[in-house]
Structure formats: C-alpha cells, structure tokens
Amino acid sequence: MTANEKLSILADAAKYDVSCSSSGSARSGDKTMLGNTAMPGICHSYSDDGRCISLLKILFTNKCIYDCSYCINRQSNAEMPRAEFTPDEVVDLTIGFYRRNYIEGLFLSSGVVRNPNYTMELLLLVVKKLRAARFNGYVHLKGIPGADHMLIEEAGKYVDRMSINIELPTTQSLRLLAPEKKRLDMIAPMGFIKEKMSEYKALGRQFKNAPTFVPAGQSTQLIVGATADPDYKIIKISEALYKRMALKRVYYSSYVPVGRTAITVGPSIDLLKREHRIYQADWLLRYYGFTADEILTPESPNLDMDVDPKCQWALRNLHLFPMDVNRVTFLELLRIPGVGNVTARRIMAARRFGPLHFDALKKMGVVMKRAKYFITCSGKPFGASDMDPFRLKQLMLDAPKPLNNQLSLYELYPGQFGGNQNGLRI
Amino acid sequence: MVYVYDGSLEGAFSAIYQMFHDKGDVNSHTLVASEGLQYAIFEPVKTCETQPEWSNKVVQSILDTFGPEAFRRIGYAYLSEDAAFGTKLYRCLKRAYKLGERAMENLSDPDILALYKCYNAVARESHSMMGLIRFSELNKGIYYAHFEPTYDLLGLVIPHFKARLADQIWVIHDTKRKKAAFYNKETVHISDLDDVGALDFSSVEMDFQKMWRTYFDHIAIIERKNPKLQQQKMPKKYWKFLTEKDLSKNLLK
Numbered sequence: 001m002t003a004n005e006k007l008s009i010l011a012d013a014a015k016y017d018v019s020c021s022s023s024g025s026a027r028s029g030d031k032t033m034l035g036n037t038a039m040p041g042i043c044h045s046y047s048d049d050g051r052c053i054s055l056l057k058i059l060f061t062n063k064c065i066y067d068c069s070y071c072i073n074r075q076s077n078a079e080m081p082r083a084e085f086t087p088d089e090v091v092d093l094t095i096g097f098y099r100r101n102y103i104e105g106l107f108l109s110s111g112v113v114r115n116p117n118y119t120m121e122l123l124l125l126v127v128k129k130l131r132a133a134r135f136n137g138y139v140h141l142k143g144i145p146g147a148d149h150m151l152i153e154e155a156g157k158y159v160d161r162m163s164i165n166i167e168l169p170t171t172q173s174l175r176l177l178a179p180e181k182k183r184l185d186m187i188a189p190m191g192f193i194k195e196k197m198s199e200y201k202a203l204g205r206q207f208k209n210a211p212t213f214v215p216a217g218q219s220t221q222l223i224v225g226a227t228a229d230p231d232y233k234i235i236k237i238s239e240a241l242y243k244r245m246a247l248k249r250v251y252y253s254s255y256v257p258v259g260r261t262a263i264t265v266g267p268s269i270d271l272l273k274r275e276h277r278i279y280q281a282d283w284l285l286r287y288y289g290f291t292a293d294e295i296l297t298p299e300s301p302n303l304d305m306d307v308d309p310k311c312q313w314a315l316r317n318l319h320l321f322p323m324d325v326n327r328v329t330f331l332e333l334l335r336i337p338g339v340g341n342v343t344a345r346r347i348m349a350a351r352r353f354g355p356l357h358f359d360a361l362k363k364m365g366v367v368m369k370r371a372k373y374f375i376t377c378s379g380k381p382f383g384a385s386d387m388d389p390f391r392l393k394q395l396m397l398d399a400p401k402p403l404n405n406q407l408s409l410y411e412l413y414p415g416q417f418g419g420n421q422n423g424l425r426i
Numbered sequence: 427m428v429y430v431y432d433g434s435l436e437g438a439f440s441a442i443y444q445m446f447h448d449k450g451d452v453n454s455h456t457l458v459a460s461e462g463l464q465y466a467i468f469e470p471v472k473t474c475e476t477q478p479e480w481s482n483k484v485v486q487s488i489l490d491t492f493g494p495e496a497f498r499r500i501g502y503a504y505l506s507e508d509a510a511f512g513t514k515l516y517r518c519l520k521r522a523y524k525l526g527e528r529a530m531e532n533l534s535d536p537d538i539l540a541l542y543k544c545y546n547a548v549a550r551e552s553h554s555m556m557g558l559i560r561f562s563e564l565n566k567g568i569y570y571a572h573f574e575p576t577y578d579l580l581g582l583v584i585p586h587f588k589a590r591l592a593d594q595i596w597v598i599h600d601t602k603r604k605k606a607a608f609y610n611k612e613t614v615h616i617s618d619l620d621d622v623g624a625l626d627f628s629s630v631e632m633d634f635q636k637m638w639r640t641y642f643d644h645i646a647i648i649e650r651k652n653p654k655l656q657q658q659k660m661p662k663k664y665w666k667f668l669t670e671k672d673l674s675k676n677l678l679k
C-alpha cells in the first residue's frame with residue numbers, strides 16, 4: 001500500500017476526533033531546527049465541512065482490538081478498510097507538509113494493536129524519531145488508556161500536548177458502549193500527567209536545560225449524543241476536568257452514526273446545534289467566570305437550542321439587569337448578552353475618556369440585537385426595556401420561528417413546565 | 427485644503443507635521459497620496475515635500491505620547507493601502523492629541539476607530555496569511571511561495587517564516603506588487619521580482635501536493651458539508667494559491 005493510500009484511510013479514521021488546536025505553546029527553535037510553535041495557533045486551511053485544519057491529524061493505525069460501539073474503528077466494523085503507517089512514513093509526511101506550510105504540526109492517535117503498551121510504544125517511537133530529525137513543530141499525542149505510566153511520562157517529554165479521551169460522560173454509558181474500557185484507565189493517567197507537569201515545571205525553574213513535559217497541557221474529548229446524558233451532566237464533568245485535572249480544553253464531538261451496527265439513541269434534535277451550544281457553555285466556563293450550576297440546573301438540565309447559554313442565564317436572572325455599561329465592572333460586562341471578551345475590554349478602555357453612548361457601543365462590537373434589552377448608558381435605557389422573559393426570548397431569537405414547530409413548549413421551557421430528569425448525579 | 431504627499435509613510439508624516447503647523451479646523455483638511463489625487467476644483471491644493479526631519483519629529487512625538495503599540499498600529503494601517511489613509515491618520519492624530527496618553531484605545535471615537543479598522547484588517551489578513559501561504563519545493567532545494575494579499579503585508583509575515591522555516595531556503599513572492607522576500611538560512615532581503623515563469627519542481631514535490639490533497643479530501647466529514655462556512659473562513663480570493671483548492675491542479679488529478 002502506498003503512503004498516499006494509507007493516508008486516505010488513516011485521515012478518514014481520525015476525522016471524527018474533533019480536537020485540532022495548535023495553541024497554547026510558544027517555543028522557538030534555532031537555525032538548525034525546523035519549526036516553532038505560535039501561541040495563538042494558526043489555521044492552515046478549512047475543510048469542506050468548514051472546520052479549521054491546523055494539524056496533520058491521523059491515526060497511526062485504525063486496526064483495533066477493542067469494540068467501542070460509538071467508534072468507526074471498532075473491531076466488529078468489518079467493512080472498514082484497515083491500514084498501518086510505518087514510523088518513518090509519519091515522520092516524512094509531517095516534515096514534508098510542515099516545510100510547505102500546510103500544517104502547524106502533527107496530531108497522532110491510534111487504534112489499539114496487540115495491547116495498550118505495545119501501541120503506546122509505537123507512538124513513542126514516532127515522536128522520538130520526529131524530534132531526532134530536528135522537527136521542532138507542534139506535536140499532540142493521544143495517550144492510550146491502559147498504557148504504562150512510564151511510557152506516558154517518556155512520551156510527554158517529546159510532545160506539546162497530550163490527551164486522553166474520556167469519551168463518555170458517565171461510567172454507566174461507558175460500560176454500555178465501551179465495555180472493555182475502564183473509567184479509571186482514563187482518569188488515572190490524566191491525574192498522572194497533571195502531577196508530572198507541575199513536577200517538570202518546578203524542575204524547569206531550577207535548571208535551565210531541564211526537559212519540558214507536555215508544555216501545552218492536556219485536553220480530552222467527550223462524545224455528545226451517543227447516550228441520553230443531558231447537557232448538565234456534560235458541563236459538570238467539564239467543569240470538574242478544568243478545575244481538578246487542570247485540563248486546557250475539553251472537546252465535544254457530536255456523534256455520527258457510522259457503519260452497519262451503528263447505535264441510535266436520544267431525541268432527534270439537531271446534534272450539531274447541540275454541540276455548538278455546549279461549546280458556548282464551555283466558553284462561559286473557561287473565559288467568562290461562570291459555574292456549571294449557573295449555566296444549567298438539575299431541574300432544567302438541557303441547553304436551550306434557541307438562544308445562547310449566556311442569554312439563557314440572563315433571562316433567568318433578570319433581577320440583575322439592566323446593567324449600566326458605564327458603571328459596571330469588567331466581570332459584570334462579561335455577563336451581558338451580546339458583549340464578548342474583546343468588546344468588554346474595548347469598553348473598559350474607552351470608558352476612561354468619558355461615558356459611552358449606544359451608537360459607539362454598536363461600532364465597538366456590541367451585538368445590540370441582544371444587548372439592548374439588558375443595558376443602560378448612564379441611566380438611559382435603549383428604549384427596549386421589556387423585561388418579561390418570554391417576550392424577551394422571542395425578541396432575541398435569530399429568526400423568529402412560529403411557536404408550533406417541532407419543539408413543544410415543554411422542551412423549550414422544561415423548568416417552567418415541570419421538566420425533570422432522573423438520576424442527575426455525577 | 428487638500429494636502430498631497432508622495433505616498434510613502436515618511437511623506438505622510440511630513441505632511442502631518444505641516445498640517446498641524448498650519449492649524450485650522452479638522453474638517454477643513456484632507457491628506458491624499460499624489461497618485462490618488464482627484465482633480466480638486468473647489469479646494470486649494472498644497473503639495474508637501476517629504477522631509478525626514480519633520481517626519482522624525484512626528485514619529486518621535488507619537489512614540490513619546492502614545493507608545494510603541496500605537497505607532498505599530500499606524501504602520502499597519504499604512505499597509506492597508508486605504509485611499510483615505512492620509513486623512514484618517516490626520517483626523518485620528520488630531521483627536522488623539524486632544525485626549526492624551528491612551529487615546530488610541532478609545533474606540534468609541536469615530537476618528538480613532540476609523541484608523542483602528544485599517545490596522546485591524548491588515549493584522550487579521552497577515553495572521554491568516556501565516557496559515558495560507560503555500561511553499562513548493564523547487565529543484566535546488568528552494569521553497570517558493572507566491573501570493574496576492576489584499577494588503578501590502580509581505581514585510582509583516584517575514585519574521586514568522588524566518589523563525590519557523592529557519593533551516594530551509596525560501597522565497598515569498600507577492601505577485602500583485604511584484605516583489606519578493608528571499609531567505610538564505612541567515613538573513614532576509616526584499617527586492618523587486620517580476621513573473622518567474624515556469625517552475626522547475628523537485629522530484630518529490632508533486633507527491634507531496636497529491637498527498638496534501640488526499641488529506642484535505644479525507645479529513646472532511648462529508649455528511650456535514652458546509653461550503654458557506656468554508657468560504658467565510660477562507661475567502662475564495664485566496665483559493666488560486668492553495669494547493670488543496672486550486673482548480674487547475676485538481677483537473678490534472
């Protein structure tokens with residue numbers, strides 16, 4: 001099989017893995033090395049589905065001894081063509097692409113061949129060879145659950161980021177869909193990587209030439225929509241991962257049924273839309289100082305598909321509004337629907353020169369369509385001080401839909417209409 | 427009064443020096459580059475000479491008053507090649523000197539915002555160019571890239587590629603402005619460069635291009651095709667320079 005044929009199979013096999021970010025690491029090289037890493041991350045292209053292509057994202061092999069039912073590479077998916085790279089092929093491909101500025105680096109993952117340790121050793125060999133070839137670009141390596149911690153530690157010295165996919169939000173769903181995988185096999189190495197990261201950081205402070213360890217931190221991925229787990233559970237887990245495991249990112253991948261024995265579950269709401277709303281909620285956790293319990297509650301455990309999570313929060317907390325953009329703090333600005341991080345910073349900077357008016361806010365990036373119901377400028381309302389949540393929500397919808405489309409009122413307002421989800425504990 | 431400068435940044439600063447010196451209401455003056463000058467019937471025209479001494483005074487004053495970041499933004503805005511750059515710069519500075527130290531951050535002011543927008547457009551495009559520039563390997567181990575950015579940003583992407591592709595010889599060619607940056611593993615120099623004609627590729631170049639297209643095709647989730655989003659993120663005007671999107675090359679496949 002040619003490298004090109006392998007590439008077509010092993011890129012196909014990797015494409016449902018969503019994390020493709022090259023940010024979070026800034027490392028310069030020298031004149032004898034190829035590559036560096038750039039802090040904000042760079043997109044090199046956008047594939048036909050509109051996603052950013054930043055890294056060469058491939059599996060080392062899509063052969064797998066396991067049978068996780070949500071995964072196209074599961075052993076029982078017989079019609080799947082299989083391939084396996086050699087370490088040198090991966091090295092040549094990565095360097096060849098990098099020199100042509102196609103990519104920021106490599107994102108290497110793999111199906112499990114023979115056993116986790118054997119697979120992890122193969123991946124380790126690839127990254128070692130890559131660095132030996134003086135490749136200094138970004139490398140994101142998947143840690144294989146169940147592999148020896150020694151191998152994980154060794155690999156961590158060669159890569160920028162490591163991730164161990166947690167895949168499913170609950171132990172029950174994992175038992176159901178990936179019976180061979182153990183929750184602990186995923187959580188334990190995360191904790192281990194976290195510990196090692198701080199150990200090596202301390203070393204780095206003491207000795208200038210100490211090796212680095214996963215300098216861009218670790219991430220993970222959760223599959224959304226393969227089980228009936230509500231959004232509340234998902235963002236509660238993410239919150240815990242950010243806080244306790246110090247993860248840099250949690251990625252969410254909406255489940256794509258693939259192959260003949262694909263599972264089908266859950267309500268048929270637009271999965272992509274749901275994924276989008278979960279990313280917005282995740283954003284609120286990471287950059288806007290929200291807690292999971294502010295975003296959702298056990299009583300209304302699912303995100304509203306019609307308005308974004310910040311709006312949902314604002315509609316539940318109308319007593320905090322309107323806020324006066326010329327007076328409130330930065331953190332309060334961030335809580336206003338239609339005001340983003342950059343805009344909030346611009347407002348803070350411009351406020352020093354005098355009070356702002358509505359027309360200036362608009363030019364500075366405030367989305368007035370949403371914000372106008374929630375703000376005043378030096379005491380003056382925009383003229384839209386209609387504070388009834390039901391009407392407000394209708395007013396803010398992107399494209400107002402007739403009320404009697406597929407979604408019932410019950411689904412739209414589970415809180416108000418007695419919606420209840422059982423077993424909400426993590 | 428219409429002030430006219432020679433189109434260089436130094437020229438613009440020299441003219442600004444005169445305009446501030448001449449005083450007068452902000453709305454009564456405009457500043458245009460000589461090649462963009464429309465025949466002005468109703469207004470007096472004053473052609474300004476480029477005087478390094480005046481220009482330096484303005485630069486120093488901007489640095490002292492507003493700091494290096496503000497100056498960097500003005501430089502970027504100049505590269506936008508915006509026909510109204512001169513007037514925007516003049517109006518922005520007029521306002522900024524009234525407001526003082528951190529004035530350039532005051533985006534609620536329309537004149538400061540106008541110049542900021544020029545800066546921001548250039549900053550954005552140069553960031554995306556760091557991703558979209560494509561090199562091909564030529565016969566003698568030279569990596570060649572051509573592109574036609576909307577703004578004149580060749581100089582802005584050089585440091586990035588110098589740091590990143592440090593161990594290879596490369597050329598980045600702006601075919602619209604007919605100039606190129608040459609890197610020889612040590613230093614970069616910029617000079618004029620016309621059409622380079624047919625290129626002599628290395629023996630493996632076509633293999634890599636083919637594999638990149640394979641990768642590009644297979645990494646997309648077909649069930650979720652989204653050409654609108656793709657074009658919004660990666661405007662069509664750039665496609666002819668992209669290995670994965672260039673239609674003429676795809677026809678050869």
Ligand code: SF4
Nearest residue numbers: 064066068071074111
């Ligand atoms: S172990 Fe990984 S590759 Fe193998 S079936 Fe499970 S998810 Fe897929």
